[in-house]
Amino acid sequence: MSQPAASASGAPVLEVRDLVTTFDTDAGRLTAVDGVSFTVHRGRTLGLVGESGCGKSTLVRLLARLLDASDGRIVFEGTDLAALPAATFARRPERAWVQMVFQDPTDSLNPRFTARDTIREPCTLLAGMGRKEADARVDEVATQVGLPLALLSRFPHQLSGGQKARVGIARALAPRPRLLILDEPTAALDVSVQAVVLQLLDTLRRDLGLTTLFVSHDLNVVRLLTDRVAVMYLGRVVEVGDSASVFAHAAHPYTRALLSAIPGHGPRIRLVGEVASPIDPPPQVCRFASRCPAVHDRCSREAPALAGAPGAPGAPGAGGAGALGAPAAHLAACHVARWGGAEPAAPAVAD
């Protein structure tokens, strides 16, 4: 796999600003996505990483409008998708703009639909194609994803895992989305098939100039496949920046621990301490404080905001996550990372 040739230009395709979603549970209000902001530019791939339960799937489901946001904006080429009523969204043309490839191709395919029915459905329902045009599009996109046309008459149970994955990718691409979301697209596949499907996604991404949001636990794949990466912890983005910069100079203690799990990426940092509860989290406390090896008094008085990491080209306020225009190269939400590891002379210094 290789780095993409596309470069960021102009306004972002997607600008997510202060996005929040809560779930009412028996234990209280669970904040699954908590004030998340980032941008994605045309033809670029943003990776989304973080441990299980940090809110990655909830976030991408918000973007695809499969869930309602409690607050915030999802501005897609000037249109705030979060403001469109959920009840009517399925019938709106914007519904075709964002398409998702789900984790488990078996679960996400209708067992009563042939592969052709599955891929054709979004063409007619979302992209307004007539039957003949939609069938031609099915053939085109099946060819692009390497699915033999002879298999289009088969039902999911008559296909292998890799073939079902190709059907899921073809279905997502069929209505020509402006943003393709891949939520752990290979996690349910055999290891041997994973590499083939990842190679296919990388080829499609570059050949079709796709704008992509890629969720994965596989940090090596994220490093190879993405231009930028956002690291989530307990509903918040704690670090975002150019992938090369984040992987080489992680600023946030959580990112450092996460990356230390990659073989050959320095000594392993094992986190101790309890993960804080996502139920009614105190807003003034850093979410990572209970496990952070660098925790400081200030971390329980004032939750840090994303700002330029020391030594990185990005600077606070210089087109940071969520600002229009070119994104800052590297931002982290950590007081200590911003001090460069040393406590400032006056701890009350403004961020």
Ligand SMILES: Nc1ncnc2c1ncn2[C@@H]1O[C@H](COP(=O)(O)OP(=O)(O)OP(=O)(O)O)[C@@H](O)[C@H]1O
């Ligand atoms: N419908 C729901 N009702 C209540 N809580 C939910 C709901 N959906 C998700 N959550 C909670 O929101 C948090 C984020 O879940 P989410 O599935 O987004 O995590 P994730 O980062 O995708 O995890 P994984 O890597 O395991 O897929 C978790 O605490 C989860 O239990």
Ligand code: SF4
């Ligand atoms: S703000 Fe404090 S607790 Fe949070 S990550 Fe930085 S050093 Fe650790």
Ligand SMILES: [Mg+2]
């Ligand atoms: Mg998930």
